[in-house]
Amino acid sequence: MHHLRLFLSAALACLSLHAASLSAQDLSEEKLKAADLISGEQTWQQYCAFCHTVLEGQADITGPNLHKLFKRTVGSKPGFKYSDALAKDGRQWTPELFAAYVQNPGEVIPGNAMPAVDIPADKVVPLVAYVMRTGKSVEWDEPAPAAASAASGMDGWLQANRPEFWELFMKNTVKFTMPYEDRTYSFVAYFNEDGTITGNNRGLTGIWRLKDKRSFCFALQRMALHPVEWLHCISPKMPKGFAYGEKAMTISPVKNYDFSVDISFIEGRPHPLEGDAHPDYWTFLFNNTMRYEIKVNGDVAIVNARFERDGTINSPEGVTGKWRTEGSAGKDDRMCYSMSGVAGVNGDLSECFALVLMFNPRVGARWPARFEQGNTYWAEVFKGRERTD
Numbered sequence: 001m002h003h004l005r006l007f008l009s010a011a012l013a014c015l016s017l018h019a020a021s022l023s024a025q026d027l028s029e030e031k032l033k034a035a036d037l038i039s040g041e042q043t044w045q046q047y048c049a050f051c052h053t054v055l056e057g058q059a060d061i062t063g064p065n066l067h068k069l070f071k072r073t074v075g076s077k078p079g080f081k082y083s084d085a086l087a088k089d090g091r092q093w094t095p096e097l098f099a100a101y102v103q104n105p106g107e108v109i110p111g112n113a114m115p116a117v118d119i120p121a122d123k124v125v126p127l128v129a130y131v132m133r134t135g136k137s138v139e140w141d142e143p144a145p146a147a148a149s150a151a152s153g154m155d156g157w158l159q160a161n162r163p164e165f166w167e168l169f170m171k172n173t174v175k176f177t178m179p180y181e182d183r184t185y186s187f188v189a190y191f192n193e194d195g196t197i198t199g200n201n202r203g204l205t206g207i208w209r210l211k212d213k214r215s216f217c218f219a220l221q222r223m224a225l226h227p228v229e230w231l232h233c234i235s236p237k238m239p240k241g242f243a244y245g246e247k248a249m250t251i252s253p254v255k256n257y258d259f260s261v262d263i264s265f266i267e268g269r270p271h272p273l274e275g276d277a278h279p280d281y282w283t284f285l286f287n288n289t290m291r292y293e294i295k296v297n298g299d300v301a302i303v304n305a306r307f308e309r310d311g312t313i314n315s316p317e318g319v320t321g322k323w324r325t326e327g328s329a330g331k332d333d334r335m336c337y338s339m340s341g342v343a344g345v346n347g348d349l350s351e352c353f354a355l356v357l358m359f360n361p362r363v364g365a366r367w368p369a370r371f372e373q374g375n376t377y378w379a380e381v382f383k384g385r386e387r388t389d
Helices: 019-023 029-033 037-047 095-103 121-134 153-161 163-171 281-287
Strands: 173-180 183-191 196-199 205-212 215-221 229-234 249-251 261-266 289-296 299-307 312-314 320-328 331-340 349-354 366-370 376-382
Touching: 029 121, 037 121, 037 205, 037 215, 037 229, 095 121, 153 163, 153 205, 196 215, 229 249, 299 331, 349 366
Parallel strands: none
Antiparallel strands: 173 183, 173 261, 183 196, 196 205, 205 215, 215 229, 249 261, 289 299, 289 376, 299 312, 312 320, 320 331, 331 349, 366 376
16 A cells, blocks of 8 residues: 555656745655645646656656655766756755755756746655655655555545445445547446445556545546546445436546546445456456557567466567566465567566456457556457467
């Protein structure tokens, strides 16, 4: 949950505030540890996520990845082409320097290419804390969950005063449907009473919180499709004309991005979101072909992957790889694999996912996801092992 309470990375950080507001910022360790995580997530979502990443191994975008930013000097990330102004700066990144830079990049480091975007002054400290925590620049104890328990606080108020709304989200399945090219893509999720969100979308994690009596907020990350991070608030009221299986509402979970998502509800929780793969999954995997359509520098690389019982992967395209299962407490509950030799890719592509996602193996299944290296893909199951195109 650590990665989740802090939602993917950070740093296009953008502001344009007066120097007077800078001096008013309390950037002490105590203040940063206590910063509002949801506020930091929201600030990152609205102003930063389109240019930077922060988790280990994620690709640079317009700006560099900010993993362990505060353990390096300005303009020093290997492999990223900085402007001369940043490359020659040489200062150590500190909370104070970062806060000043995101509020007025042109003044703090003249000649750099990062634009300034107005961020409210009260969002700077949460943003700094967000980048520090998410990027593993610090090893602070994780703060208490935003929604630790339904027994107290605002979440207790929600259960006591909006029981129908509480039951709808906490006892049923939430289905998200979004457009993708000429089709739609759907996934399901459970909103849990401990403030977490789990889903059947590979790698998806999330949290929810009652911000105030008018705002039920949730954040999701590691979506299979772009945009990969969402944060949205709704009024904690039952949808008008509600019916299971029908569209209950439409949301726009990414500010300033032309993207909408339909939400509907499935009664109860029939989808297995924890446990092992379907008993027939392994037989299914070893006798069929997994066709990958992988985005590589604007093109699509095709890989017809064959997973073998000995832990290897091969394909007619010459791509090879290895797979394994892993877990804790003596139980393997994750599958990890890597592939080498994908056309246009320098190095391996890899990912891990929960075996429970394989609860319904079938020929013709098709899903989107992304590798740890940032490349997105669509995968489809084809019967047998003769496919070569």
